[in-house]
Amino acid sequence: MLVPAPIEGFQIETLDGEIVLLHPARNLIIHSNQTGALIWHLCDGIRTVDEITELLSAAYPDARDEIQADVPAVIQTLISRGALRSK
Amino acid sequence: MKNKPSAKISRRDAMKVLAVVAGAAALANVPDKWTKPGLDIGVLPAHAQTSSGYTLLAGASDPNANYCFNLISTATISPAASGIVLRYVITTSGTVTIASPALSGTIPTDISGSVSLNITVDSSLPFDVGDTVTVTWTFENASDGIGSGIQVFTSSGNGC
Amino acid sequence: MKTVLISGQLIHFAGGTVRIRSDHPGISKTLEIHFKHCSTENGPIVANYLVTAVNDTDFTVSVDGSDLFSKINYDKALWLLMQDVITSLNGLSTTDLVFHAAALALANSGVILCGQSGSGKSSLAAWLTASGFQYLTDEVIALPIDGDEISGLCRSIVLKRGSAFIWQHWLQKKDVDGFLQFNEGSAWIEPALFNTEAIRAAAKPRVLIFPRYLPEAELHVEPLTPADALFRLLQCLVNARNIPDHGMSATTRLARQVTAFSLTYSNIESAAEWIKQTTLAG
Numbered sequence: 001m002l003v004p005a006p007i008e009g010f011q012i013e014t015l016d017g018e019i020v021l022l023h024p025a026r027n028l029i030i031h032s033n034q035t036g037a038l039i040w041h042l043c044d045g046i047r048t049v050d051e052i053t054e055l056l057s058a059a060y061p062d063a064r065d066e067i068q069a070d071v072p073a074v075i076q077t078l079i080s081r082g083a084l085r086s087k
Numbered sequence: 088m089k090n091k092p093s094a095k096i097s098r099r100d101a102m103k104v105l106a107v108v109a110g111a112a113a114l115a116n117v118p119d120k121w122t123k124p125g126l127d128i129g130v131l132p133a134h135a136q137t138s139s140g141y142t143l144l145a146g147a148s149d150p151n152a153n154y155c156f157n158l159i160s161t162a163t164i165s166p167a168a169s170g171i172v173l174r175y176v177i178t179t180s181g182t183v184t185i186a187s188p189a190l191s192g193t194i195p196t197d198i199s200g201s202v203s204l205n206i207t208v209d210s211s212l213p214f215d216v217g218d219t220v221t222v223t224w225t226f227e228n229a230s231d232g233i234g235s236g237i238q239v240f241t242s243s244g245n246g247c
Numbered sequence: 248m249k250t251v252l253i254s255g256q257l258i259h260f261a262g263g264t265v266r267i268r269s270d271h272p273g274i275s276k277t278l279e280i281h282f283k284h285c286s287t288e289n290g291p292i293v294a295n296y297l298v299t300a301v302n303d304t305d306f307t308v309s310v311d312g313s314d315l316f317s318k319i320n321y322d323k324a325l326w327l328l329m330q331d332v333i334t335s336l337n338g339l340s341t342t343d344l345v346f347h348a349a350a351l352a353l354a355n356s357g358v359i360l361c362g363q364s365g366s367g368k369s370s371l372a373a374w375l376t377a378s379g380f381q382y383l384t385d386e387v388i389a390l391p392i393d394g395d396e397i398s399g400l401c402r403s404i405v406l407k408r409g410s411a412f413i414w415q416h417w418l419q420k421k422d423v424d425g426f427l428q429f430n431e432g433s434a435w436i437e438p439a440l441f442n443t444e445a446i447r448a449a450a451k452p453r454v455l456i457f458p459r460y461l462p463e464a465e466l467h468v469e470p471l472t473p474a475d476a477l478f479r480l481l482q483c484l485v486n487a488r489n490i491p492d493h494g495m496s497a498t499t500r501l502a503r504q505v506t507a508f509s510l511t512y513s514n515i516e517s518a519a520e521w522i523k524q525t526t527l528a529g
Contacts, residue, residue: 011495015502017109017116018474022131022481024493029129031478034116036124041108056121059101063121074124081128127475129482131493132347144313165310165331168338170488 003087004052004075005045010083021083030083039074045087049075143173145224145236156186156214158206160222162236169198172227177206181218183242184209193227218242255295257287258332260400261389261486262342264290265332269298271306277325280424281403281435284446294335298324310335322429333387333400337485343389344494344501347483350383350399350450351375353526357397357450359388359505360458361483367460367512370410373441374519377417380526381447382438392490392497395504398449404441408432413515417441453529455480455505456522458512466518467511473499476507 011022017034019041032040042052053071057064078084096104105117146161164171177190186209194202204222208214224236255268256279267282269275278298299307306324307317308331316327337345348361349368358380360368372385384399403425406413414436418426425437438445457471457479471479480498487493506529512518 011492013474013477013495013499014110014116015474015477015499016472017118018472020474020477020481020499022493022495024131024487027131029131029478029481031125031127031129031474033122033125034118035122036126038105038109038117039124041110042105044108055096055101055104058096058098059105059117060121061098066121066123070121070124074126077126127478129478131481131487132483132485165313165315168488 002049002075003045003047004043004049004079004084005087006040006043007083007085023083026082028082030078030081035070036074039071040078043075043078043084143224143226143236145222145238156208156210158208158220158240160204160206160224160238160240162202162224162238164196164200168200169196171196171200171231173202174225174227175202175204176223176225178221178223179219180221181215181242182212183214183218183220184212185220186210214242216242256282257289258282258336258400259286259288259290260336260387260398261340261345262290263293263336263339264288265294265296265335266292267296267298267328267332269300271298271300273321274298274300274306274324276424277427278328280437281329281427284401284438286398286401286448293339294332296328296332298328322431326429329402329405333402336400337387339489340389340486341489343391343394343486344484344490344497345486346388346390346480347386347485348388349385350388350397350452351380352383352447352450353380353523355451356454356526356529357383357452358454358456358522358526359397359452360456361480362457362459363483365460367458367515367518369405369407370413370460370515371458371519371522373404373406373410373413373417373436374515375522376404376438376445377413377441378519378523379442380445380523381450382442382445383447383450387485390497390501392494395500396449396451401438401446401448403427403435403437406434406436452501452505454522454526455502455507457507457509458518459510460513461511462513464511464513466514466521468521469509471507471509473502473507476505477502479507479509 009023009025013020019032019037021030049072053068056067109117144163162173172193172195174193177185186207196202220240222238255266258265267278294310297309304320306319308315308324308328348359349372351358360371362368369385376382384401385404387400388397390397418440425440427435455476477499480502484494
């Protein structure tokens with residue numbers, strides 16, 4: 001079961017709920033809007049992708065279908081870009 | 088292995104969790120409605136982009152020296168900057184053989200824009216008069232700069 | 248061996264200073280003209296440049312006694328020197344954040360045009376200067392780590408061949424000292440030729456624009472959130488590695504201080520007019 005966790009070494013700035021992540025050693029900068037920021041924050045190395053999806057679906061019941069698709073897609077992108085790893 | 092039973096969680100509790108993970112005083116920043124998550128990926132400039140990049144200068148070749156088993160090859164980039172990755176390739180002529188390091192590899196520049204490579208020659212094989220060890224330095228990422236640097240060590244006798 | 252004719256010109260930017268010299272009268276005069284608005288304040292000398300003429304067609308650029316480029320022609324010597332001087336001043340600064348950006352000012356409002364080569368920074372800077380803005384730079388700005396005012400490397404405006412219509416539109420006379428056209432068509436233009444009151448040493452930034460020139464595009468403006476502005480600014484921060492926390496907090500402060508937009512355009516006149524109105528409104 002996929003348990004995403006952030007890669008070490010990121011500097012994080014939160015501005016109005018959006019985040020900017022900077023990983024100097026990897027020359028990587030990521031910007032995410034508020035919903036993407038929530039997904040990032042929930043990737044704590046403890047919650048599974050299913051649990052993150054479930055939690056967000058509970059918070060936004062009207063968007064359950066979108067969330068089911070959005071959460072794995074965002075996490076997969078962050079893994080492929082070297083911002084998250086799977087524990 | 089069974090999946091964990093999914094415990095139903097109320098919207099109110101879910102929003103509380105989100106407010107906590109989003110950071111202190113972040114409830115105002117937890118959106119009321121779900122919108123498509125947006126991700127933008129960018130890169131930090133590797134160097135000042137306004138130029139054609141750094142210029143690479145290898146250490147001076149020493150055409151006529153008595154070497155034993157250790158050589159030190161150096162290279163410097165101008166202007167100085169740390170973290171620019173340089174690739175070295177070691178080639179030899181004659182009987183001299185390299186014990187370490189690998190014949191090709193990469194080293195990032197230090198804060199003074201310099202790299203230094205300790206080369207050990209295989210002590211069981213002679214570094215005969217006229218044998219050469221050549222170290223060619225290039226930018227690992229071509230966009231970092233122009234040029235290459237070559238440093239040649241030529242043996243004029245056994246310096247051991 | 249030739250004698251170096253001039254004592255050298257100092258160019259100060261972002262806490263560092265370089266000295267440039269040449270033994271060739273033409274090169275010396277050109278450098279003097281096109282760097283004349285740069286600060287000459289004393290600071291640690293980070294590089295000593297010398298352009299020597301082997302003969303009338305063959306030049307060498309050296310830095311701190313080591314040859315950087317040799318057997319190059321007059322035009323190339325000037326270009327490579329310009330590029331390397333900027334790189335030296337940019338990359339080594341530990342006191343200021345250096346962004347790849349143009350900057351101008353109108354009244355009390357500074358405007359930053361931030362973007363990669365080809366985004367139209369210099370073209371917009373030239374047009375806005377001719378339209379009444381004051382000029383800080385068309386290439387790099389410096390923001391002190393604890394400061395809130397930007398300064399610019401106030402070299403001449405460098406217009407590529409494709410932007411020749413700008414000087415053709417605005418300049419009455421081209422046979423003047425401040426105008427240098429290279430064989431391949433680009434030009435260095437002293438900003439005072441566009442506007443005699445043009446030069447400005449520093450300004451407090453109010454408006455941040457990320458321009459993108461796109462042929463045939465309609466003018467399109469999109470407001471940016473502070474986080475988006477921060478994300479884009481970091482991609483233009485050329486000396487992040489020399490700054491504590493890689494310049495994240497100071498860049499965040501800048502992103503919060505300004506109103507930020509992305510601007511896509513093909514018609515420079517309408518883009519410049521929008522920038523003017525936005526700056527006046529801000």
